[in-house]
C-alpha cells in the first residue's frame with residue numbers, strides 16, 4: 001500500500017496494490033505494515049446505498065472515543081466531506097472533500113474529524129474501518145447544511161436520515 005497524497009489536516013490518500021489475471025482481480029485492502037502500521041482496526045463496516053443522492057453524516061465520536069476512519073468505495077462513487085471538530089487541533093474547522101470512485105483508493109481520516117458522504121451513483125457500496133468501537137452515547141454530528149461544509153456537496157436536495165436532519169447548524 002502506498003501514500004499517494006497527503007491532504008491538509010493529515011488526511012491520507014492510500015493506494016492498494018492490485019493484481020489482475022484471467023480469473024479476475026486481487027486487491028490488498030489493508031496491511032498492518034506501512035503506511036498503516038499504527039492503525040489498529042476496531043471495526044470494519046460495510047454500507048450499502050441504494051440510490052444516488054443519499055447523504056450520511058456528518059458524524060464523529062466525542063472525547064476519548066474520537067475515531068480515525070479509513071474509507072473506500074467497493075462499487076460506485078461518493079463525495080466524502082470532512083471537518084476538523086477538535087478545538088485543540090492546529091487545523092480546527094478545516095473542511096474539505098474528496099471523490100472516491102475506485103476500490104483501489106482509500107482515504108484515511110485522522111481522529112478529531114467529523115465525516116459525511118453523499119452518494120453519486122446508484123447501488124454504491126462503502127467499506128470503512130474504524131480504530132474505535134461504536135459508542136452511540138458519544139456520537140456527535142454536524143448538520144450537512146452547516147456553513148463550514150455546505151459548499152462541498154454536489155447534491156442540493158439530498159436524502160438524509162431523521163437523525164442527520166437534526167444535527168446543529
Ligand SMILES: Cc1cn([C@H]2C[C@H](O)[C@@H](COP(=O)(O)OP(=O)(O)O[C@H]3O[C@@H](C)C(=O)[C@@H](O)[C@H]3O)O2)c(=O)[nH]c1=O
Nearest residue numbers: 043045047056057058059060069115116117134161163
Ligand atoms: C455507525 C454505526 C452504526 N450502527 C447502527 C446504528 C443504527 O441502527 C444503524 C445505522 O446507523 P447510522 O444511521 O448512524 O449509519 P450511518 O449514517 O451510515 O453512520 C456512518 O456515517 C458515516 C458518514 C460515518 O462517518 C460513520 O462514522 C458512521 O457514523 O447502524 C452500529 O451498530 N455501529 C456503528 O458503528
